[in-house]
Amino acid sequence: MDAQTSSSPQNRTNLSGAPEQFVILPPEIRNGRLSISEYQRIARTTDKLPDGGLELTILGLFGEVGSLMSAFKKLQRDRATFKRYSATIHEELGDTLWYFSTLATRAQLDLPTIAQQAFRGLEDWERVKPEHSSVGFADLQARNGEPVSEESFSIQVLTLAGCVGDLLNDFKSGTFQRNRDELSAHMVETFRALVAAANSADVDMSAAALGNLKKTFSRWPAETTYPSRFDAAMPKNERFPARLEFYIAEETAGEKQYVIQKCNQIIIGDRLTVNKMERDDYRFHDVFHLAFAVHLGWSPVLRALLHLKRKCDPEIDENQDGARAILIEEGVATFIFGRGLECELFENVDHVDYDLLKSIQDFVRGYEVAWCALWQWEKAIMDGFSIFRQLVDKRKGYVLADFENHTISFREGSDE
Structure with missing residues (x-):
């Protein structure tokens, strides 16, 4: 018999007043916050892709960037009826981050190192924080007055698509099998473009990462614990x-x-x-x-x-x-x-x-x-x-x- 809990939808709502999903998250996530290192470690446990290689993750990353572009296209085409644009962009950026993190894990690359190197120059390339345990997305996502607009988002997503396209081309040509550092360089460039796209859409990457994990654990929980029944308090x-x-x-x-x-x-x-x-x-x-x-x-x-x-x-x-x-x-x-x-x-x-x-x-x-x-x-x-x-x-x-x-x-x- 699966365990029961005392939680009920009547006292768990989001900002819109609708009930949130009953999802049990790992204990590392405290008050909805987690470091980049913790995110990679948790995301690793949710990798259900059938092939342990890099191809599916790279294709998945390419597909999620395509979904970002598709959402932007729908906004331009169906502006009056496409009311879930912001939520869609938030979700797709979270999914993109998951594939990026999973690709790094499968390639035995450290995500916090990639994240920090994305914003360093040659003079301080190796100066990353020890063990990277406290580095968060907010540490890398300072807006710095960057524009938040549809035009800037379009430009940044196209840049991101170009980076992932280059990564895919080099993978298909076998470049990474001969030079692992080449993959790391692609990952640094791609992460830089991913953060720029999130900034241009005014999306908090930490929130997008958390949303992705909530969706993932809603589908594949660590344990199948049923919430209390809707009629538990009824006669x-x-x-x-x-x-x-x-x-x-x-x-x-x-x-x-x-x-x-x-x-x-x-x-x-x-x-x-x-x-x-x-x-x-x-x-x-x-x-x-x-x-x-x-x-x-x-x-x-x-x-x-x-x-x-x-x-x-x-x-x-x-x-x-x-x-x-x-x-x-x-x-x-x-x-x-x-x-x-x-x-x-x-x-x-x-x-x-x-x-x-x-x-x-x-x-x-x-x-x-x-x-x-x-x-x-x-x-x-x-x-x-x-x-x-x-x-x-x-x-x-x-x-x-x-x-x-x-x-x-x-x-x-x-x-x-």
């Missing part, structure tokens, strides 16, 4: 119970097939049909609502079906358990299912792509489930599809949802 008759068993089965009436769902021998919800020309068995999709409730502690749909709406708090009842929240959840389930159809129902895979998780995160912004980490969504999706595939194969059976231990399982059987 017993308004909380999900410790566990429930559901019977889900395909039935036939004449030439029409439909799915029924029972809980405690009582049919809940409507009979579900395909409602689509192509046969895709979506009528078994209620297992996704069960998986959401198990791993996220969230399912307005299931609360409505089981009469567990939190009516003791009128605001929560209306805004978190009401009709609009139900529509949001159904929309998420439909979106996830559509992606699953493209990926063979996620069979024989152990994770989902980040773009899917990010899209879901955007979709549920403003609702309590935004508090949940990306790894919780991934577990819900993977377990939901696992149960779905078994139901499609057997056409009927029992689904045990253990809300206390955060597990969901399938057992073949008939209700007859």
Whole structure:
């Protein structure tokens, strides 16, 4: 059983008033601050790229700089509708820094040394602080009256792209295999351009680094500790119970097939049909609502079906358990299912792509489930599809949802 915590989204909000994600960060990060050395050490533990060489990190670095340029292009093209420009630039700069740090680590280069040499001349090139333990991004990012404007950012990002392009070209030509110092020189130039781009966008690199780590540990936590449930403080008759068993089965009436769902021998919800020309068995999709409730502690749909709406708090009842929240959840389930159809129902895979998780995160912004980490969504999706595939194969059976231990399982059987 995974450990529980007493934290709750009701008392953890960001400046916009929306709940922050429940993310456990390494203890080295104190009050949201960390040195460049600490950042490289922590980022090293989050390297999940399959190849231990340099190629993927260099390509990743090149791709993130491309994303910065793409965001700037969108601003010019869609200025009236691209309202998340600042947040996007902040995130992409954090991602760029992660790939840069990972490249340095894989090349056995010290990031604080690179960072300091980026702002030194020949006369003091080797005069770096011993062990670099206290050097922070703020120490290297003095604005010095540098302009903060779209034009200056465009120039600096193009410079950064040129540096990374040169690095990629020399890597492909095999230069670094013959001269490691050549790679170090490229890294120094690239870091200098990265800091200049951050300055021109008025982005605090320390904040961008922290944001990147929060996103990374939201997806790949050091330990999977579930936050306290959203209904933990509610009366017993308004909380999900410790566990429930559901019977889900395909039935036939004449030439029409439909799915029924029972809980405690009582049919809940409507009979579900395909409602689509192509046969895709979506009528078994209620297992996704069960998986959401198990791993996220969230399912307005299931609360409505089981009469567990939190009516003791009128605001929560209306805004978190009401009709609009139900529509949001159904929309998420439909979106996830559509992606699953493209990926063979996620069979024989152990994770989902980040773009899917990010899209879901955007979709549920403003609702309590935004508090949940990306790894919780991934577990819900993977377990939901696992149960779905078994139901499609057997056409009927029992689904045990253990809300206390955060597990969901399938057992073949008939209700007859």
